[in-house]
Amino acid sequence: MSEAQNLDNKNQLDTATEAGISRLTPEKIKKVVDCVIKRETGVRFETYMQTCIHCGLCSEACHFYLSHDNDPHYSPAGKIKQTIWELIKRKGNVDRDFIRRAVRIAHTECNLCKRCALYCPFGIDIAYMMLVMRRILHKLAVTPLYIQDTAHSHSVTMNQMWVKGDEWVDTVQWQEEEAQDEIYNLRIPLEKHGSEIMYSVIAPEPKFQAQLIYQAAIIMNTAGIDWTMPAGVGWDNSDMAMYTGDNEIMGRVKRAHFEAASRLKVKKIVMGECGHAYRSVADMGNRWLGWSMPPVPVVHAIEFYYDLLKSGKIKIAKKYEKPVTLHDPCNVVRGAGLHEKARYVANQLCDKVVEMIPNREHNYCCGAGGGVINCGPAFKLSRTEGNSVKAEQLFNAKSRGAMTLIAPCHNCHSGLHDIVHHYEVGLELKFFSDIIYECMEKPEDK
Amino acid sequence: MNVIYQFVAGPLAWAAFILFLSGIFLRMIQLFVKVNQPEKFLLHYFSLRYGLRSIIRWLTPFATTNWRKHPVFTVVTFIFHGCLLITPVFLSGHVVLIDEAWSLSWWTLPDGLADLMTLIVIGSCVFFGIRRIVRPEVRFVTDASDFILLVIVAAPFITGFLAYNQWFGATWMTIAHMLSGQILLAAIPFTRLNHIILFFFSRAYMGSEFGKVRHARDW
Numbered sequence: 001m002s003e004a005q006n007l008d009n010k011n012q013l014d015t016a017t018e019a020g021i022s023r024l025t026p027e028k029i030k031k032v033v034d035c036v037i038k039r040e041t042g043v044r045f046e047t048y049m050q051t052c053i054h055c056g057l058c059s060e061a062c063h064f065y066l067s068h069d070n071d072p073h074y075s076p077a078g079k080i081k082q083t084i085w086e087l088i089k090r091k092g093n094v095d096r097d098f099i100r101r102a103v104r105i106a107h108t109e110c111n112l113c114k115r116c117a118l119y120c121p122f123g124i125d126i127a128y129m130m131l132v133m134r135r136i137l138h139k140l141a142v143t144p145l146y147i148q149d150t151a152h153s154h155s156v157t158m159n160q161m162w163v164k165g166d167e168w169v170d171t172v173q174w175q176e177e178e179a180q181d182e183i184y185n186l187r188i189p190l191e192k193h194g195s196e197i198m199y200s201v202i203a204p205e206p207k208f209q210a211q212l213i214y215q216a217a218i219i220m221n222t223a224g225i226d227w228t229m230p231a232g233v234g235w236d237n238s239d240m241a242m243y244t245g246d247n248e249i250m251g252r253v254k255r256a257h258f259e260a261a262s263r264l265k266v267k268k269i270v271m272g273e274c275g276h277a278y279r280s281v282a283d284m285g286n287r288w289l290g291w292s293m294p295p296v297p298v299v300h301a302i303e304f305y306y307d308l309l310k311s312g313k314i315k316i317a318k319k320y321e322k323p324v325t326l327h328d329p330c331n332v333v334r335g336a337g338l339h340e341k342a343r344y345v346a347n348q349l350c351d352k353v354v355e356m357i358p359n360r361e362h363n364y365c366c367g368a369g370g371g372v373i374n375c376g377p378a379f380k381l382s383r384t385e386g387n388s389v390k391a392e393q394l395f396n397a398k399s400r401g402a403m404t405l406i407a408p409c410h411n412c413h414s415g416l417h418d419i420v421h422h423y424e425v426g427l428e429l430k431f432f433s434d435i436i437y438e439c440m441e442k443p444e445d446k
Numbered sequence: 447m448n449v450i451y452q453f454v455a456g457p458l459a460w461a462a463f464i465l466f467l468s469g470i471f472l473r474m475i476q477l478f479v480k481v482n483q484p485e486k487f488l489l490h491y492f493s494l495r496y497g498l499r500s501i502i503r504w505l506t507p508f509a510t511t512n513w514r515k516h517p518v519f520t521v522v523t524f525i526f527h528g529c530l531l532i533t534p535v536f537l538s539g540h541v542v543l544i545d546e547a548w549s550l551s552w553w554t555l556p557d558g559l560a561d562l563m564t565l566i567v568i569g570s571c572v573f574f575g576i577r578r579i580v581r582p583e584v585r586f587v588t589d590a591s592d593f594i595l596l597v598i599v600a601a602p603f604i605t606g607f608l609a610y611n612q613w614f615g616a617t618w619m620t621i622a623h624m625l626s627g628q629i630l631l632a633a634i635p636f637t638r639l640n641h642i643i644l645f646f647f648s649r650a651y652m653g654s655e656f657g658k659v660r661h662a663r664d665w
């Protein structure tokens with residue numbers, strides 16, 4: 001325990017979260033814990049609490065554990081012991097230091113990547129337990145500042161990045177104009193009712209990666225897809241409220257997304273290369289809204305590109321020459337089983353694909369997902385240092401020839417960017433769409 | 447001593463079996479009632495096919511990545527659980543008692559083998575205990591209850607082995623054996639030993655989620 005307290009002293013949280021913690025009273029903590037455990041958990045939570053036999057076999061699943069020289073404080077069960085177990089054992093009678101430590105563990109030392117679910121003999125969903133902890137922290141108003149700000153943005157603007165209504169339409173039309181230099185009759189159809197596909201993106205795309213909308217437009221137009229994007233709310237499929245435990249806002253954001261699709265009378269939603277958004281639209285958000293599966297079919301970019309390449313709607317003029325290695329994002333591989341389709345796409349696009357080891361469902365997490373990167377710069381160093389095992393994995397792929405790293409997920413992209421720079425791995429990062437755009441046959445080539 | 451023997455072999459044995467069976471029964475009822483309350487959706491995702499796929503996979507030694515990562519632990523844990531479940535049921539001494547009481551009998555283990563299997567259970571408990579102390583990642587998540595559970599599991603086998611081999615006072619040892627066995631039975635539904643039952647549910651749920659919803663492997 002003294003060890004844990006030392007860590008507490010060393011690790012202050014951001015000032016806003018500290019302010020939140022300073023407002024806590026033992027009564028409030030107990031009330032919130034009782035409320036969440038009693039009203040919001042059930043047989044699943046109880047079964048996980050009663051079944052765990054404390055075998056420690058989940059440890060090696062976690063990149064934080066492996067990256068901290070097997071320090072048991074970072075093992076999945078170790079993190080649950082320091083948070084949920086203790087909370088239940090003490091019946092919610094914990095102090096501010098405990099909550100401070102819980103914030104750090106639940107928000108910055110677990111990516112909710114569910115790799116440990118593959119290692120627990122009982123199939124205990126540790127990420128779910130951590131989400132219960134985050135839900136409690138949310139209700140105590142001690143969610144880290146940056147990700148809380150993102151949740152506020154969702155609440156106010158229905159998108160993640162405070163993008164205003166006119167800015168969104170402006171950005172899309174700007175990219176349309178830009179892309180018309182390349183394909184003169186290119187359109188990014190806004191609000192086109194009855195289209196086959198509604199294409200949705202995450203707010204960072206219009207905010208600072210507008211070229212991805214440009215590339216998507218080129219791909220859609222070349223493939224002759226009947227598509228549209230919403231001009232109003234619902235264009236953003238991202239969802240950080242899901243990770244802060246703010247389920248109510250998660251529900252509102254997802255409802256807006258599905259309602260946009262329904263307003264536009266599309267047959268399906270195709271989403272860009274983002275993992276957490278897929279989790280939100282096709283796993284957590286839909287469930288919160290009472291849909292066991294999404295009310296409108298949701299197709300992730302990997303699957304969409306797979307279909308385009310398989311059906312010949314997109315043809316590759318010249319394959320990407322540099323050897324690539326492929327990162328399997330947790331939310332679309334452990335979350336949606338798209339690993340083989342991702343490999344098909346990679347092999348169609350590139351001359352050589354070097355496998356990371358481990359790969360597919362067993363790939364190491366990027367360290368950024370689960371809202372960890374969204375907790376902001378205060379935790380950047382602990383995030384990159386907490387994932388040295390990923391750097392080793394990348395160095396290994398590099399030693400076998402890889403020069404480019406494909407990460408078909410925004411969070412993974414940003415997290416791997418930090419790891420590649422911090423450890424000087426020297427791999428070039430790409431989305432699939434970057435390579436498709438670079439290598440595909442475009443109309444004027446035809 | 448006879449009175450104590452009669453009491454332990456009679457009413458107490460009945461009490462232990464009733465606690466064991468009714469405890470498990472009540473746990474199951476509780477499980478099904480609760481799953482129908484706030485988390486009814488869990489049933490919706492349940493899949494017999496993928497649930498069984500996951501259970502069979504994890505009940506097969508070395509069939510999962512994590513079993514392969516820990517070969518010694520895997521061998522010990524599978525042999526331990528096998529011996530733990532098989533030995534008491536097919537022990538000739540136990541079958542004889544049931545035969546005498548209800549004229550029911552079935553195949554029994556050769557005594558030498560039963561002895562060996564008993565020693566394996568005891569040895570495995572020692573192994574698990576040492577592992578809890580030696581391995582930092584296990585020590586960190588271990589508390590006193592884990593050692594108590596190991597003692598509860600090992601005790602009937604230790605006392606049974608001593609009683610059968612007539613070491614120390616055989617009658618006292620037999621009483622101790624019956625008592626410790628009864629404690630073990632009664633403890634199963636009310637401690638984390640109930641993983642014997644809950645394993646199938648948590649495993650099947652995770653298997654269903656991965657197979658039916660996530661289209662990925664959970665091993």
